[in-house]
Amino acid sequence: MSLSVKHDCSVREHEQVRPSKTVSTVALSLTRVYVENCFLGAEGVGQTIEQRLWSQGITHWERFEPTVDGVGQTRTERIESFIDAGERALDRGNVEFFDQRFPDGCRWRLYESFRDQACFFDIETTGLDHQTSVVTTVTLHQNGDTHTLVRGDDLTDENLRAAFEDAGLLVTFNGARFDVPFLESSFDVSLDHPHIDLMPTARQVGLSGGLSEVERALGIGRDLPDVDGREAVRLWHEHERGVDGALDRLVEYNREDTVNMVPVLESLVERLDDQTFPEQP
Template sequence: MLGRTFIHLPGVGPKSESSLWNAGIRTWEDFLCAPKPPVSAAKAALLRPELERSAEALALGDADWFAARLRSGNAWRLLPHFLPEAGYLDIETDGEAFPTVTAVALYHKGRLRSYVHGRNMEELHEDLAGVKLLVTFNGKCFDIPVLERVLGVRAPKAHVDLRFVLKSLGVGGGLKACEKRYGLSRRELDGVDGWGAVVLWREWERHGDERVMDTLLAYNAADVLSLEVLLAHALGDLLAATPFGAELTPPVPPMAANPFQPDPEVVEKVRAACALHHF
């Protein structure tokens, strides 16, 4: 999709881009090879070098270069090209005003990594540095600012926040509501929400029960593993609104298996705490 995107260029908006597509200019190569592109001579002279720089950045796999030129609402254009490089991230905190990051899950290239405060959180820096494109749910408002402020982590500039992507498609609400919209189930973890993660951490700090930690990590992992599936659904819907939907839409993958097993007894207690918290 990036090689067919013109909206990152100076002076090109959604209408201008659609006009180019409708005029048969479907790719950068089409524009660069056209003797007389369907724009003014002055604008063509402005756009040609920008398209040449775009081609160089794409050849180098420089997702950040495009992220700096695409508005947030169009960051999804990065996805078809950089999807194999995408890293899906979610954090949990202790719920305080000045929070401790208690757990982080990062799903990247088919591997789930979990990081826990006091255990291995320092490994997140190096692992996140290997991610070209970051995918979160509400990460631009919460996860990334917290990671940067509390842990000094530097996140990729290329960042797609699924909360806003799905909202643009008319799918609103929190992550669990979006999952239900697309038929995804948390199974054993249904009824556990972000407050439940706070309760689990506090319980872990009091008693050090590994069943509690496994349940927390299972919850954190579930937040991340659903993102890949939601992203595929959203990408299909977004591409359907372009002339390239049938050609570029990726298949929806099955949700990867959660490597952590929540403890049923612990889950029941947390569900009760969540229900009481929201009463």
């Protein structure tokens, strides 16, 4: 079974991720935070200083002036240096520049500016311990395209590396603790990418629990509400025994987990935007 066949194996077509917005240097969406709105990447600038700048109407790099009140000469020079370097990084599509400078709780701010590089992915395994369990399926979703790799077929070191080749920004749910280390310990692949983990991001807006619980809280539905991680393990073992349809159902579940992270992130970013970025006149 080839990769292209698996893409169509009884799995419905999912709605595509919205294409990247065309953004002018100043006339940005007033309800979305882009990296060009952010100043906390500058040395010595935290969210308090950033909010002070925003409150004065300095909500974009091009609105920053050396004469701004309450910042000081040294910090002003650092902000100007950050803006100069940030513009070059943005032109190059360099997500890492901002990932290295933004605090952990602000990585969600990377999404709007780099959504075309965002790779949503999820894995299914036979257990929680990588030493005694194996990865059964891996699904990646980027720019509207969804790919699933299956153990025993095309889930190989080479194919995994190729699948992540264009990923500049990883998006997972609890992937920092589970999916990423599990894959890296099971395959010859490095996933040292900028990473938005939706589990701690959801907690920033008061949502806890697993992916399904967060989806329900956000009003996001599922086609397979009766399938969970334990059922996914059972489906894999049924597939190994030759049960017809078990693999298709497992792949569909894995794909739904992955693709549903798109509206989850969109909803979380919208809520975080509302509580972070000031309304514009």
